[in-house]
Amino acid sequence: MPSANELQSALTRLRDNPRVRLIRVAVADEACPACQALQGAYAKNAVPVLPAEGCSCPNGRPAVYYEPVLDEIYP
Numbered sequence: 379m380p381s382a383n384e385l386q387s388a389l390t391r392l393r394d395n396p397r398v399r400l401i402r403v404a405v406a407d408e409a410c411p412a413c414q415a416l417q418g419a420y421a422k423n424a425v426p427v428l429p430a431e432g433c434s435c436p437n438g439r440p441a442v443y444y445e446p447v448l449d450e451i452y453p
């Protein structure tokens with residue numbers, strides 16, 4: 379699972395990539411309810427900060443990560 383710092387640098391990379399259309403918040407099964415609630419795809423300027431406020435994921439490691447939604451999925 380990523381650390382908070384790794385999540386932030388991943389988000390910055392995705393935002394800077396012009397091929398990335400949306401940014402999806404992917405949530406693992408073991409994620410806490412606060413993180414589960416953020417699951418979904420977001421516009422680049424509306425992506426929620428991970429880990430969620432009040433995160434209580436196991437072992438202090440947020441079970442969430444950012445995923446790109448690319449423009450060229452359907453060629």
Ligand SMILES: [Zn+2]
Nearest residue numbers: 410413433435
């Ligand atoms: Zn959490």
